[in-house]
Amino acid sequence: MINQYLIESLDVPHSEVALIVAYGVTVDRHYLVDPGDRIVVLLGGGCCAVDL
Structure with missing residues (x-):
């Protein structure tokens, strides 16, 4: 499960x-995370920086 501790880590x-x-x-x-899963966490209220 994606929880606050995984994200905060x-x-x-x-x-x-x-x-x-x-x-x-x-x-x-509540998504169950498996080893190797590709997870993207998007933050609210701001712009994203992208490396080109």
Whole structure:
């Protein structure tokens, strides 16, 4: 399950999370994470930085 501790272990405050995406599909915090899963956590209220 994606929970606040997993998200916070990446130095992302769970209170800032706007959207969680797994393999291109929006999921909630009850998504069961398996080793190797590709998870994207999008933050609300700001712009994203992209390295080109």
